[in-house]
């Protein structure tokens with residue numbers, strides 16, 4: 001168990017602007033990781049291994065993308081007991097993202113709205129950080145190690161017609177270093193990005209990615225699984241077309257879902273009308289609905305990573321019941337702290 005209860009830390013962090021609190025926490029995690037300070041937030045990793053997409057996940061709770069966009073604190077997050085940690089979204093070149101303020105708390109609904117816009121230091125810095133992480137050095141004989149997912153996107157300045165080229169640049173870079181790669185086509189904060197989820201665009205993008213993966217697999221001598229991350233704001237028709245396209249191109253899994261642009265659940269609240277993606281409790285049902293549709297369309301064997309609104313152990317269980325094989329958390333970590341990781345992983349383990 002961690003030494004400092006999050007109940008003591010949270011009021012301090014919530015007293016600050018949301019992005020400033022994020023930056024402060026990231027700096028603290030970066031300084032403390034791989035040192036005795038890590039005891040402040042570490043949890044024993046729940047041992048509940050599962051085979052998925054040819055990988056052994058040590059348990060079924062992961063860190064969702066977007067918290068650690070530059071892959072700075074992989075080891076700190078690993079110490080929280082996650083079975084897998086996804087970092088990024090990284091873009092080929094560094095970029096500042098949207099003007100601040102661009103991250104808002106809606107505490108009445110345990111939610112966040114963000115329009116960060118893939119602020120990150122770019123692929124080279126990202127890969128240097130990934131290579132400095134030490135989580136793969138875990139001694140043998142202590143169960144399967146944590147897995148690392150690397151999440152890729154496109155620069156804001158790249159016209160959408162050239163998006164494929166950005167994804168391929170990132171894929172080339174991250175491929176040898178990833179346990180899995182996530183193709184993020186569902187952020188609401190990069191203009192037209194979500195249009196890549198539509199039939200022809202998706203077909204073209206995934207065709208190119210699948211072809212490049214064959215080349216990379218030969219070069220690297222390993223076949224790295226590729227997951228595709230989708231939005232919750234899709235019709236049933238769109239979900240079924242996406243499901244068929246993923247299978248046609250031999251993708252290894254789907255991550256459902258990203259943040260939502262819907263606001264019905266938060267109407268009237270302070271910040272509710274801010275532009276961006278809404279995450280946390282209000283997105284749980286919408287995400288679970290997409291997961292149920294995906295499971296029906298994809299059959300029982302296709303890997304589904306469920307994400308969106310996991311704020312409690314019960315929410316994590318609801319995602320598995322909806323058809324997810326494993327789950328990820330972002331906003332729940334902000335509201336509940338690292339102890340949620342263990343609680344969720346234990347509750348899922350108890351379902352067996």
Ligand SMILES: Cc1cc2nc3c(=O)[nH]c(=O)nc-3n(C[C@H](O)[C@H](O)[C@H](O)COP(=O)(O)O)c2cc1C
Nearest residue numbers: 064065066089114257258279280308309329330331
């Ligand atoms: C501040 C913030 C930044 C995010 N950045 C990314 C990102 O860069 N790439 C990505 O794939 N998802 C990103 N996400 C989406 C999360 O990974 C997740 O899919 C979404 O927030 C729903 O999960 P949650 O309700 O547990 O937060 C971000 C979410 C938040 C709150």
